[in-house]
Amino acid sequence: MRNKRVIESPKQRQNRHKAMECAAVLEKLRNDFDIRLESMSYFYDLCEKVYLKREPIYPKSVKVGTMCLQVPSEIIYALDAVPIRLCNGFHTDDEIGSDFATSKACPLVKATIGEFSSGNFSDKPDVVVSPTTCDQKAKSGAIIESLGYEVFDMEFPRTKESEEAREYWRRSVRRFTKDLAKFQNKKLRRGKLKEAIKKVGYAQHLYHQLNELRKGENPPINGNDMFLLTNAFFFDELESWTRAVEKVLDEAKNRDIKTPKHSVRIVYTGSPPVFPNLKIPLIIEQSDGLIVADETCSSNRMFNDMVSVDEWFLYDMVDSVADRYLKGCTCPIFTKNSDRIRRIIELVKSHKAEGVVYQAFAGCQVYEMEQRSVLEAMEKEGIPILYLESDYSPSHLGQLTTRIEAFIESLKNRRRKR
Numbered sequence: 342m343r344n345k346r347v348i349e350s351p352k353q354r355q356n357r358h359k360a361m362e363c364a365a366v367l368e369k370l371r372n373d374f375d376i377r378l379e380s381m382s383y384f385y386d387l388c389e390k391v392y393l394k395r396e397p398i399y400p401k402s403v404k405v406g407t408m409c410l411q412v413p414s415e416i417i418y419a420l421d422a423v424p425i426r427l428c429n430g431f432h433t434d435d436e437i438g439s440d441f442a443t444s445k446a447c448p449l450v451k452a453t454i455g456e457f458s459s460g461n462f463s464d465k466p467d468v469v470v471s472p473t474t475c476d477q478k479a480k481s482g483a484i485i486e487s488l489g490y491e492v493f494d495m496e497f498p499r500t501k502e503s504e505e506a507r508e509y510w511r512r513s514v515r516r517f518t519k520d521l522a523k524f525q526n527k528k529l530r531r532g533k534l535k536e537a538i539k540k541v542g543y544a545q546h547l548y549h550q551l552n553e554l555r556k557g558e559n560p561p562i563n564g565n566d567m568f569l570l571t572n573a574f575f576f577d578e579l580e581s582w583t584r585a586v587e588k589v590l591d592e593a594k595n596r597d598i599k600t601p602k603h604s605v606r607i608v609y610t611g612s613p614p615v616f617p618n619l620k621i622p623l624i625i626e627q628s629d630g631l632i633v634a635d636e637t638c639s640s641n642r643m644f645n646d647m648v649s650v651d652e653w654f655l656y657d658m659v660d661s662v663a664d665r666y667l668k669g670c671t672c673p674i675f676t677k678n679s680d681r682i683r684r685i686i687e688l689v690k691s692h693k694a695e696g697v698v699y700q701a702f703a704g705c706q707v708y709e710m711e712q713r714s715v716l717e718a719m720e721k722e723g724i725p726i727l728y729l730e731s732d733y734s735p736s737h738l739g740q741l742t743t744r745i746e747a748f749i750e751s752l753k754n755r756r757r758k759r
């Protein structure tokens with residue numbers, strides 16, 4: 342009997358490729374590591390639900406797609422919508438997006454555009470918010486608009502120290518609040534904003550508690566699981582996410598986990614790893630490194646600074662939310678970025694790390710350009726650092742692995758000499 346030939350549509354083919362990318366990474370996370378928390382199953386299953394089965398999380402809610410970490414989720418929740426961060430880690434989408442941007446553009450930005458052009462969303466955003474953070478993000482907002490989506494621009498300053506920058510950003514957040522309220526045909530209410538600040542603050546608090554445990558001799562969670570858990574915050578329903586992290590925290594506190602003694606402790610910084618592009622973090626932890634902390638906008642930076650409110654009046658709260666996002670940002674889009682260097686050094690010390698891995702996406706000029714000042718600062722502090730350029734393609738894996746293995750071996754030698 343002859344086999345029936347199934348003809349796939351381009352959309353089906355893209356979905357199959359994305360499902361394969363997702364399954365390959367989940368397989369590694371589930372099986373390749375000694376540190377294994379049962380409670381992480383929630384996050385593995387969640388990724389399967391969204392990327393393999395393509396089931397929506399919010400079939401009924403209004404979804405606000407955010408192009409960057411800088412869009413305040415507290416305001417979105419307070420206006421009865423849900424934020425979905427659109428930073429995308431799929432190589433399949435990166436290839437589709439290459440038709441709209443130069444092939445040398447940042448893969449994360451191309452992948453985001455690729456997802457819009459194919460429309461392959463499990464939760465399709467109703468409106469998109471595009472802050473003018475890096476140049477490529479700013480330009481991609483216009484491309485997405487040209488594909489037929491509604492896009493709000495959100496002006497973002499390129500300095501953060503001055504009073505002018507602070508006021509400029511506050512005005513931008515106030516305007517965004519008005520635009521979204523108009524879109525939703527709702528008024529921002531004091532009680533709702535207060536509740537949203539508290540809920541997001543509680544999620545941050547849980548993250549901090551988990552991060553604290555990574556400072557100890559036996560970190561109970563590896564860096565790849567940590568990236569998966571924080572990446573899920575991009576799109577998961579807030580209450581479900583916090584409940585799942587409470588369980589991870591509970592297990593992490595109460596289980597006797599022994600980290601392999603020889604594993605080298607690493608702080609990870611640079612262009613954000615977004616599932617399933619965990620290429621570099623996976624190589625590090627498959628080469629006997631252990632990521633004990635990170636300084637990236639897909640993980641640590643999302644939870645770092647809490648909203649600090651002096652007066653619980655509506656407009657004071659909106660300004661306090663704005664301040665949290667500007668002050669906490671250490672993205673290299675700023676003219677000067679000494680906060681980022683300070684934070685990396687603090688993380689190395691607090692988490693007793695032995696070295697730093699700095700990844701820049703090929704095509705990301707700001708991360709590429711900032712490596713020099715970070716490398717100099719680390720050298721001054723006597724902190725070994727490895728700089729890598731990578732993208733979403735599966736090529737160069739051998740070369741990257743060799744460099745990472747050599748770096749980890751050099752850190753082990755350093756430890757022996759001590």
Ligand code: SF4
Pocket residue numbers: 408409410411428474475478612613638639672673674
């Ligand atoms: S790297 Fe910078 S511009 Fe890009 S998403 Fe992160 S914070 Fe935004």
Ligand code: SF4
Pocket residue numbers: 447448449450475476477478612613672702704705706707708
């Ligand atoms: S990695 Fe670079 S180019 Fe890509 S979003 Fe971040 S800052 Fe922009």
